[in-house]
Amino acid sequence: MLLAIDAGNTNIVFALFDGDDRADRTIRARWRIATDPRRTGDEYAVWLLQLLAIEGVPREDVRRVIIGSVVPRANHNLSVLARRYFGVEPLIAGEGEAGWGIELDVAEPRSLGADRALNAIAAHRRHGGDLIILDFGTATTLDVVDFRGAYKGGIIAPGINLSLEALVSNTAKLPRIAILPPEAASVIGRNTEEQMRIGIFWGYVAMIEGLVARLRAEVGRPAKVIATGGLALLFDQHTDLFDAVDPDLTLHGLAICAERTPS
CATH class of the missing domain: 3.30.420.40 (ATPase, nucleotide binding domain)
Known part of the structure; x- marks a missing residue:
């Protein structure tokens, strides 16, 4: 095993x-x-x-x-x-015989986080084609992988938990809230908690939809959007952005790296 x-x-x-x-x-x-x-x-x-x-x-x-x-x-x-x-x-992963095995077409390849390289490796094998990978972790990352499997670069944004923590920690009266979609369809909040939940949740959905649209325009070819990370399934219920949700993408990238390496 x-x-x-x-x-x-x-x-x-x-x-x-x-x-x-x-x-x-x-x-x-x-x-x-x-x-x-x-x-x-x-x-x-x-x-x-x-x-x-x-x-x-x-x-x-x-x-x-x-x-x-x-x-x-x-x-x-x-x-x-x-x-x-x-x-x-x-x-x-990424060192010695367990090297990435993919082209890192960026200015500073050594600075790329292992999780992002592993996501690229796994997404290319499991989904193929031009890809945009969203990983909802401590930070939210968006990564572009071309149809050959080369990593082309991406975007780093604060994770939604970090955004909420910054909001609550730097204000005197705002309460801590759970990261959940607002119960009402309206985006006009009627109390403080509703307004916070709308701002955090729908603001985050708007951000990822906007960033993916810009990435797709720059790629210039149809690109599948693959979501991973802890909150991917939650957001998948409230946007039609994702072509696939692959929660274990990073782990599968590790397995592929091990598979490529002689025992």
Whole structure:
């Protein structure tokens, strides 16, 4: 089995893949833990080995580990987890034999986040053609991948949770609200919470629809829009923007990187 570890700014996702090749590889289980670079390899192991036992998977069945990370300080302890508790040398996505394998047609390829490169790799294989990938994470990113699989660049915007946090933290009287679509069809809010929810939710929908329209115009060819990340399914219910929602895109990118790398 393959253990894929996606270390993001807010959470680290561990996914266990069944199967030895891409024809039958599926995600058997996934687990999420808050990102904390101070967490040691031993602490990860206590938590993860219990979850594997609940799933009925002996640790010896995990024969490969790949790490994709946008949190460099977490990499050492995740690598310790792989070496000490699974007896394998982890692959680091984007490094050495686990290189991206795609063209990064941007001014500073080394500055591209691992999650965005992994999304590009997975989206090209799973969806094909010209693509615009929206990833709703701590930040919301929009990435353009051409029909050959080359990464062409994109956009970084504050994630909706960051936008809401900034609004609440910098005002004296505005309350904390959940990120939910407004209950009423009207965009004229009748109280403070309604007005905040309209501004945050429909303002965010307007932003992504506007940015995608500009990207499509610049690409100049029909481009499919692929959404991923925690809030993709929520937004999918309130816009016809997405051609597909692929919640595990980054994890599948990790699996593809591992597949390309000799055992």
